[in-house]
Amino acid sequence: MFLRQIDLTTALRPSLSPEETLLFVQDAVGLYEGKFKLPNCQYGHAYLTSHRVCYVDNTEPRKYSVGIDLKDVDRPEFFARFLKSSPKISFHPKANKRQSLSLRPPGPAAVPSGSSVSSSPIQGSPLRSYAASPAPPTARNATWICPICSFSNPVPENFDPAIANAHTPLPSCLACGIKPPLVHVIKASLSGIANRGPSLEPKTQSSSTALGSGVNHSDTFIPRLGEVSPEPRGSAFQCPRCTFQNHPSLLACEICGAPLITAADRRLDLDTARPRDDSPGPSLNGLHSTGDTLEVIKLSFRAGGEKIFYERLKGALLQRKWLLQSAPPIPKPTLADASTPNPSASSDGVSPGPAQRQTLGIASLERRGLEQRKNNELVIGNAFEDLEALMTSAKEIIALAESFANQNPSLSSSSTTNPSDAEANALLSQSASALGLVTTKDMLGSGSASENLYISELSRNLAEFLTDDTKGVLKREGGIISLVDLWALFNRARGGVELVSPRDFERAAQLWEKLGLPVRLRRFKSGLLAVQGSDRTDEKTTATVLAWFKEFHLEPPGGYAVIDDEGFEIKSRVPWDWRLYGRGVTAQETAERFGWSVGVATEELEMCEERGALCREQGIDGVKWWENWLVGPSVGDEPELDRIVRNLASTGV
Amino acid sequence: SPAPSMATAPTTAPSSSSSTAAISAQTPTTTFTATSSSPSTFPFPPHHTFPPFFTLQPNSSTRRTQLQLWTALILAYCRHTRTFRLAPIDAQDWPLFHNATLRRRLALRDIREVLSFMASTEGGGRAEWVSDAGKKAECWVYWRRPEEWAGLLEGWVDATGQRGAVLTLYELVEGDACRGQEWAGMDVELLQKCLQVLVKKGKAGIFGEEQPGVKFF
Numbered sequence: 001m002f003l004r005q006i007d008l009t010t011a012l013r014p015s016l017s018p019e020e021t022l023l024f025v026q027d028a029v030g031l032y033e034g035k036f037k038l039p040n041c042q043y044g045h046a047y048l049t050s051h052r053v054c055y056v057d058n059t060e061p062r063k064y065s066v067g068i069d070l071k072d073v074d075r076p077e078f079f080a081r082f083l084k085s086s087p088k089i090s091f092h093p094k095a096n097k098r099q100s101l102s103l104r105p106p107g108p109a110a111v112p113s114g115s116s117v118s119s120s121p122i123q124g125s126p127l128r129s130y131a132a133s134p135a136p137p138t139a140r141n142a143t144w145i146c147p148i149c150s151f152s153n154p155v156p157e158n159f160d161p162a163i164a165n166a167h168t169p170l171p172s173c174l175a176c177g178i179k180p181p182l183v184h185v186i187k188a189s190l191s192g193i194a195n196r197g198p199s200l201e202p203k204t205q206s207s208s209t210a211l212g213s214g215v216n217h218s219d220t221f222i223p224r225l226g227e228v229s230p231e232p233r234g235s236a237f238q239c240p241r242c243t244f245q246n247h248p249s250l251l252a253c254e255i256c257g258a259p260l261i262t263a264a265d266r267r268l269d270l271d272t273a274r275p276r277d278d279s280p281g282p283s284l285n286g287l288h289s290t291g292d293t294l295e296v297i298k299l300s301f302r303a304g305g306e307k308i309f310y311e312r313l314k315g316a317l318l319q320r321k322w323l324l325q326s327a328p329p330i331p332k333p334t335l336a337d338a339s340t341p342n343p344s345a346s347s348d349g350v351s352p353g354p355a356q357r358q359t360l361g362i363a364s365l366e367r368r369g370l371e372q373r374k375n376n377e378l379v380i381g382n383a384f385e386d387l388e389a390l391m392t393s394a395k396e397i398i399a400l401a402e403s404f405a406n407q408n409p410s411l412s413s414s415s416t417t418n419p420s421d422a423e424a425n426a427l428l429s430q431s432a433s434a435l436g437l438v439t440t441k442d443m444l445g446s447g448s449a450s451e452n453l454y455i456s457e458l459s460r461n462l463a464e465f466l467t468d469d470t471k472g473v474l475k476r477e478g479g480i481i482s483l484v485d486l487w488a489l490f491n492r493a494r495g496g497v498e499l500v501s502p503r504d505f506e507r508a509a510q511l512w513e514k515l516g517l518p519v520r521l522r523r524f525k526s527g528l529l530a531v532q533g534s535d536r537t538d539e540k541t542t543a544t545v546l547a548w549f550k551e552f553h554l555e556p557p558g559g560y561a562v563i564d565d566e567g568f569e570i571k572s573r574v575p576w577d578w579r580l581y582g583r584g585v586t587a588q589e590t591a592e593r594f595g596w597s598v599g600v601a602t603e604e605l606e607m608c609e610e611r612g613a614l615c616r617e618q619g620i621d622g623v624k625w626w627e628n629w630l631v632g633p634s635v636g637d638e639p640e641l642d643r644i645v646r647n648l649a650s651t652g653v
Numbered sequence: 654s655p656a657p658s659m660a661t662a663p664t665t666a667p668s669s670s671s672s673t674a675a676i677s678a679q680t681p682t683t684t685f686t687a688t689s690s691s692p693s694t695f696p697f698p699p700h701h702t703f704p705p706f707f708t709l710q711p712n713s714s715t716r717r718t719q720l721q722l723w724t725a726l727i728l729a730y731c732r733h734t735r736t737f738r739l740a741p742i743d744a745q746d747w748p749l750f751h752n753a754t755l756r757r758r759l760a761l762r763d764i765r766e767v768l769s770f771m772a773s774t775e776g777g778g779r780a781e782w783v784s785d786a787g788k789k790a791e792c793w794v795y796w797r798r799p800e801e802w803a804g805l806l807e808g809w810v811d812a813t814g815q816r817g818a819v820l821t822l823y824e825l826v827e828g829d830a831c832r833g834q835e836w837a838g839m840d841v842e843l844l845q846k847c848l849q850v851l852v853k854k855g856k857a858g859i860f861g862e863e864q865p866g867v868k869f870f
Contacts, residue, residue, distance in 0.1 A: 575754045576702045584704065615715050617705040619757070626705050631718045 003033070003297065006054050006067040010467040011460035011517055014047050014054040014067065019321065019395070023312045024048040027453055028303035031055050031066070032088070034295035035154075035174060040064045046299055048312055050321040053091070055299070068297055071322050078310050083149060084177035084251055087306040089313070090298040142192020144185050148247060151175035161186045161193070178249050376400070456515060458500065459508035463517040465490060466531065474519075478595030480532040480604075483509060483521070485597065524603040525610070542608045548593060549614075549627045552582030584617055584624030693748070695733045698726065707757040709766060720770045723759075727771070728779060732796040737840050738783070740791040741765050768792050793843060802836060802847035807856060809834060810869045821866045822848075 009015045016022065024047070031041040041064050044057040051071075057064035072094055079088040142155040153174050165182075172179045236245035237260055239253035246253050251260060301309070383397055466474050466486075473489060474481065481489075483506070491499045500508075509521045509531065520534045591601035605625045608614045615628040700706050700722060710716040730749045731739070741764040744750060751758040759767070771780035772792065779798075783791040797805070806825075810816055813830070822841055824831070831837050836844065848867055851857040857869045 575756075576704060577699070580699070581703055609712050609715075612712060612714060615705045615710050615712070616708060617757075618708040619704070624704075626703075628715060629703055630700065630706065630710070630715055630722065 003066040003068060006052075006056075006065050008056065008061060008065055009460075009464050011463035012056060012061040012515075013457075013460050013464065014049070014052070014056060014065070016049060017051065020049045020051045021321075022047060022049050023316060024305075024309055025453065025457055026301060026303070026305040026309055027456075028301070029055065030086075030300040030302065032090075032298035032300060035171070041066070046301075046309070048309060048316065050316050050319065053299070053313070069322070070317060071320075073317065076310065076313055076317070078306070082175055085175065086300045086302045088298045088300045089306060089310055090296045092296055142189045144180060144188030146173035146176060146178065146180060147184065148178050148250070149173065149176040153180075155185060155189045155192060161189045178247065455504065455507050456511055458504060459511040459515060460517065462486075462490065462505075462508055463512060463519050465493065466519050467533075474531075474533060476595070477597070478600075479536055480522075480530050480596060480600055482597060482600055483529040483531055486531055525606060526603065528599060528603055530600055530603070538607060538611070541604055542611055542613050544594075545590070545604070545608055546613055546627065549582055549585075553579055581629055582627055584626045586622060586624055590625075691734070695730055695748075697748075698722075701726065701752060702755055704755060704757050707752070707755075707759050709763045720767060720776065723767045724771050724776055724779060727767070727794065728796045731794045735838060737793060737843050738791060739768070739780075739794050741768065742790070765789055797835075799843070799847045799850050802839075802843075803850040803854075805835060806847060807851065807869070816869050819866050819868045821861075821864050823864070825867070 007015045025045060026048075027045045029044060029046040031038045031044075040060065041055060041057055043059065044055050044061075044065075047054040047056065052067045052069055053073075054067040055065060068091055074092045074094040077090045077092065079085075079090065081087045143152045144155055145152050151173055153171070156171055168182065170179050170182065170185055237248045237250070238244070239246055239256060239258050239260060241258035242253060242256040244253055244255045246260060252258065253260060299309075379396060379400075465471070473486075477485070487500070487502060487505050490505070494500075506529070509529070512519055512521060518534050519531055522530050522532060524530065587598055587602040587605060590596070590605060591598045594601065596604065605614060609616060609625065609628075612631065613628055614625045615630055617624045617626060706719065706722070710719050727739075727749065730747075731737070741761055745758065745761050745764055750764060768780050768782070768789075770776040771794075772778065772782060779795050781793045781795065782789055783793065785791070809831075820828075822844055826837065826839050826841060826844060836847075845859070845865070848857055848859055851869070852859060855870070857867055859865060859867050
């Protein structure tokens with residue numbers, strides 16, 4: 001099946017189509033294609049929706065997020081945890097018609113990277129492109145037996161015993177995840193070759209020399225250059241609890257299960273340094289299989305949650321909600337057709353029933369309304385008879401509900417009579433969009449990290465809610481909104497489905513910066529918490545405010561003929577030099593100008609004052625803010641007139 | 654032309670608002686006459702008509718600048734009106750602290766704040782609270798410090814050849830000979846302070862209780 005790039009919302013979650021619902025979220029998953037790990041797709045979140053399974057990477061979400069459509073999945077399979085390998089769910093693709101895809105011709109760089117002398121320690125699966133390597137056909141069918149768990153693994157196709165050396169990257173055992181010793185794999189591949197035919201005999205000679213040289217290396221199979229690991233490599237590792245000599249790469253002792261710490265260090269390094277090679281040849285992002293075989297896609301769950309994921313996945317596959325998208329609407333039972341005329345009454349035309357149906361007029365309008373109401377009645381009746389049927393008619397019910405909500409905004413809002421507010425409330429209470437935003441607690445798996453996952457998902461929900469352009473929450477509030485107001489708005493938008501407690505809300509808000517989302521939480525001097533977009537800094541706000549102040553220099557406050565704001569009946573101007581100083585503003589005026597709330601406006605003005613851009617004036621009528629001319633250029637021992645006269649004097653006037 | 658006299662007198666800075674009146678107001682203040690100039694002729698600086706000037710600023714750096722401006726203004730004003738002593742409770746109605754056109758005034762509490770700043774080393778030590786058990790009811794405004802006064806007095810005594818003569822303090826302050834001098838009309842207490850400086854240096858001696866007199870050596 002195809003792994004598709006998916007669209008992400010601003011909060012880096014997959015954007016869902018209108019009918020798609022989110023079923024489950026799990027973090028710490030990795031993605032495999034076939035037997036090999038996909039590069040850059042090893043640490044991320046898995047989102048299960050009714051239509052898709054999506055993977056969103058943690059480090060570079062925009063680049064490495066992919067999804068599988070559930071309609072392409074034939075069946076899922078569940079693998080429980082075994083030794084070192086995490087539990088996996090694999091998705092088997094449906095056989096599709098894409099057999100016409102030709103094999104990619106071997107690219108020029110078809111040398112197995114295993115033997116390339118790259119200084120970076122690239123370990124991992126060999127190249128996916130099965131292009132012919134310059135070496136003779138290697139043992140395609142050879143298998144090597146893992147010394148730990150005796151699982152028979154295939155030797156990688158491009159593994160060439162002739163040129164394999166200590167730097168060859170080796171795949172780990174599929175069952176237990178431990179890398180085999182190089183010697184082992186060479187032997188297995190040789191036996192595979194030997195089984196295939198004698199034509200490769202001369203090769204074995206050279207390969208045996210390679211073997212000979214290979215053997216001299218210690219049976220270390222971690223060809224890491226320049227890395228010094230303190231514990232003995234070749235010898236076995238002694239368990240601290242039971243003194244059993246374990247294999248060096250095991251994580252836990254085989255006998256007593258005590259954790260082996262140093263091996264764990266190495267395993268961590270192993271994990272981080274095991275990216276897949278980019279396959280040569282032009283493939284999209286190197287993620288898709290370009291061969292003709294469709295590989296099984298696997299999700300590896302490193303932090304649990306696989307059982308619930310599997311259950312929900314099975315449920316989603318059963319329900320096949322994606323079919324609903326193209327399903328025609330349910331045919332309504334037709335009304336008893338009264339239009340068949342009674343043969344007795346029609347001929348006269350006394351009261352031609354069907355004929356009247358076509359005429360215009362108030363009667364037909366009334367009839368239309370009546371039919372509409374009957375229709376609604378039927379729909380609602382059918383829907384509520386059976387809850388299952390409700391789910392299928394859910395689309396229509398939601399549309400009905402929306403239309404009612406829009407018609408009667410006062411019903412949904414509580415107190416406002418302001419028309420713009422009523423409209424805002426109507427928008428907010430649209431349940432369809434609200435449902436899509438909700439990540440409820442039962443969608444998340446169990447585990448020690450579920451609380452954190454809930455908070456981080458909530459945080460993403462919030463970011464999406466804030467940056468949603470159709471709602472324009474931030475825009476309506478002038479770019480900044482206090483946390484309390486936002487909490488009220490958000491809970492109202494959820495429509496009472498699952499309200500968020502203030503503490504959870506605050507914790508989610510504090511995660512924004514850590515997750516790199518485009519909104520940030522800001523703490524003012526007085527302790528007020530406010531939310532604004534990440535691109536608004538204090539400097540920008542100060543500059544905007546000062547630019548507004550500059551306007552005051554251009555026109556007299558209050559105009560010429562009006563009593564100025566001081567209450568003086570001065571004909572022309574206020575007692576101070578408004579050309580020089582402009583005028584003072586109250587927090588109220590600032591709030592009106594920028595669309596903020598008054599509390600936020602006060603805080604912003606005080607912030608500007610802290611930076612020295614503004615100064616305040618305490619009058620009988622309250623506090624006003626001015627541009628800071630106390631430290632400005634108009635103050636000093638050299639007022640303008642002085643300077644002018646001096647200049648004139650110097651020129652000899 | 655008025656230009657060179659403007660340059661020499663730092664206190665006669667004309668304000669931009671009352672431009673025409675300022676130039677004519679300059680001439681009487683360039684020479685130090687004995688008559689105290691009235692407050693109405695004092696040329697206030699432009700920031701005196703800036704409303705926030707009358708509100709003590711919370712921002713510390715702005716506040717420091719504001720206090721410095723007030724210090725300079727008070728000193729200039731006192732020099733102009735030849736005020737040596739200032740009681741905040743009386744002074745709050747002066748045109749200095751109360752701008753009638755602007756309808757803004759500096760609050761009593763803030764006046765004391767400014768004077769305390771002036772009395773501190775940061776403010777230059779240009780004021781001193783009259784010691785009355787810390788009640789801060791009155792303070793000396795040193796638009797000239799006692800040391801400077803002492804120097805002036807000594808200079809005058811030398812110029813008029815009165816070394817060795819005995820002068821009463823009253824004579825110094827109110828006498829005809831001193832009419833044109835800067836210290837005319839000074840408080841006797843302040844004069845005593847200035848003379849103490851000289852006494853410490855050994856250049857003069859004060860004696861007499863009822864009619865204190867001074868002799869310059």
